Amino acid sequence: DVVMTQTPPSLSVAIGQSVSISCKSSQSLVYSDGKTYLHWLLQSPGQSPKLLIYQVSNLGSGVPDRFSGTGSQKDFTLKISRVEAEDLGVYYCVQATHFRTFGGGTKLELK
């Protein structure tokens, strides 16, 4: 089974600061069609998860361009530039190349 390891488990940030979250896979996430099915979700407090970025670097609908995703093969990063209050919550990476596996989550809190 594919294991998704997210770091750090939590982050304390000030509004306006930039942060990065890492997600590492135990296997390459490149599918047979050449695409990489690695996505990022945000679960705000008391809410359902929301898609932020799909296939490594594509912004979801309505997602501000303060969010960006990079990476390849087994190593991926979500960057948030100029954190705003609405960005607080738990971030998850999820792979859909080898069935589906979620990362453990990264909790973003206010400093």
Added chain:
Amino acid sequence: EVQLVESGGGLVQPGRSLKLSCAASGFTFSDYYMAWVRQAPTKGLEWVASISYDGGSTYYRDSVKGRFTISRDNAKSSLYLQMDSLRSEDTATYYCTTDALFAYWGQGTLVTVSS
């Protein structure tokens, strides 16, 4: 507007059964693989099961294989999860979501397995 509305959760004793439903609207349901994802209290997200466009293919995590059955009715734009032989570790909020991209999510329905 896309909507996924789950129902059917509740308190159930260990070993008993429960069936969850998810009513979809605002998109062409039959064009999407669908999935159930759960979240135990204070824990992270966990994929449970997925189903293909026409229901012909289904996929399960190992811990629910043989106990849970995912199904769909495209005429009713509805997704289902039949949960049998429930265990305490199945206690979670169950979300209905569009599979693979996880673009759309319901609000979740809480299942509590306890005597």
